[in-house]
Amino acid sequence: MDPMPKSETTVWDTPLRVFHWLLVLSLLGSWITSQYDVFQTTAHFYFGYLTLTLIIFRLMWGIFGSHNSRFITFLRRPKVLIRYLRGLDSLDNYPGHNPLGGWATVILLLLLLVQAITGLFISDDIIHDGPYHSSVSNRTADLLASVHYLNFDLLLIACGMHIFAVILYQFIFGKDLILAMLTGKKRLHMPPKKDLGKRHIQQGMLCFIIASLATTLLIGLAPEPNVDF
Numbered sequence: 167m168d169p170m171p172k173s174e175t176t177v178w179d180t181p182l183r184v185f186h187w188l189l190v191l192s193l194l195g196s197w198i199t200s201q202y203d204v205f206q207t208t209a210h211f212y213f214g215y216l217t218l219t220l221i222i223f224r225l226m227w228g229i230f231g232s233h234n235s236r237f238i239t240f241l242r243r244p245k246v247l248i249r250y251l252r253g254l255d256s257l258d259n260y261p262g263h264n265p266l267g268g269w270a271t272v273i274l275l276l277l278l279l280v281q282a283i284t285g286l287f288i289s290d291d292i293i294h295d296g297p298y299h300s301s302v303s304n305r306t307a308d309l310l311a312s313v314h315y316l317n318f319d320l321l322l323i324a325c326g327m328h329i330f331a332v333i334l335y336q337f338i339f340g341k342d343l344i345l346a347m348l349t350g351k352k353r354l355h356m357p358p359k360k361d362l363g364k365r366h367i368q369q370g371m372l373c374f375i376i377a378s379l380a381t382t383l384l385i386g387l388a389p390e391p392n393v394d395f
């Protein structure tokens with residue numbers, strides 16, 4: 167039997183796509199402001215807060231977002247993952263994340279969360295302290311700083327693998343993933359689906375505002391910094 171003809175289908179909602187590209191920017195910003203002679207601690211903190219806000223947003227969007235953005239849609243059981251890895255499952259069965267991509271998403275989000283949270287407790291030992299630095303002992307702060315450094319290396323490896331995988335699917339398997347993360351649309355053997363509508367954009371904005379408020383509150387509730395002379 168002939169497969170259903172291909173038609174254009176919206177797979178990624180706008181808030182998810184905006185989240186993705188803002189995340190790329192905020193990670194690059196955090197990295198650049200932490201390197202070489204241009205170490206700009208204040209700017210580094212703000213990029214870190216943006217990253218934290220985006221992760222909180224994504225956790226909410228994993229519950230309230232459109233079908234393919236929800237954790238329940240793309241976090242598949244180990245059995246399904248193994249079947250996919252053994253090549254027994256077609257990529258076309260998954261309009262959004264495939265089973266491997268779904269778990270890779272969780273790993274990336276967790277690494278970013280650890281990076282942003284540990285940053286809150288550490289100090290550059292010059293003048294800039296993360297907002298919660300005074301709430302932990304120097305020993306704990308040093309330990310968390312080591313995690314901040316080590317986790318960043320893991321993050322770089324994970325991002326490198328992520329970009330490598332996307333390029334592999336794009337150019338070897340011929341799946342236009344990159345354009346889909348830009349436009350939200352893929353051509354699939356599926357019945358055409360209408361746009362997701364404006365409601366998702368409004369819901370996305372609401373989730374982003376709540377995530378921003380949560381970060382602001384977290385920083386606002388930080389204890390007074392220690393003043394040592």
Ligand code: HEM
Nearest residue numbers: 189190193262263264267271274275325329332343344347
């Ligand atoms: C280096 C920083 C990057 C980070 C931290 C990052 C993070 C992520 C995350 C968390 C997702 C899952 C989306 C979600 O459901 O929340 C994702 C998906 C995706 N990213 Fe990235 N990304 C990065 C760079 C890039 C670049 C440079 C490209 C393009 C070349 C890219 C292309 C994609 C695509 C196409 C998907 C969807 C994959 C799929 O269809 O399953 N990413 N990325």
Ligand code: HEM
Nearest residue numbers: 196197200211214215217281282285286288289290296318
């Ligand atoms: C996810 C976002 C973040 C990334 C990718 C990131 C990355 C990095 C990296 C790579 C360094 C090492 C710089 C070096 O080689 O000396 C660093 C240092 C530092 N980060 Fe972050 N960071 C993030 C978030 C934060 C946040 C939210 C804060 C605090 C509000 C923070 C506070 C610091 C401080 C104080 C240092 C200096 C530590 C020292 O000099 O010993 N970071 N960060």
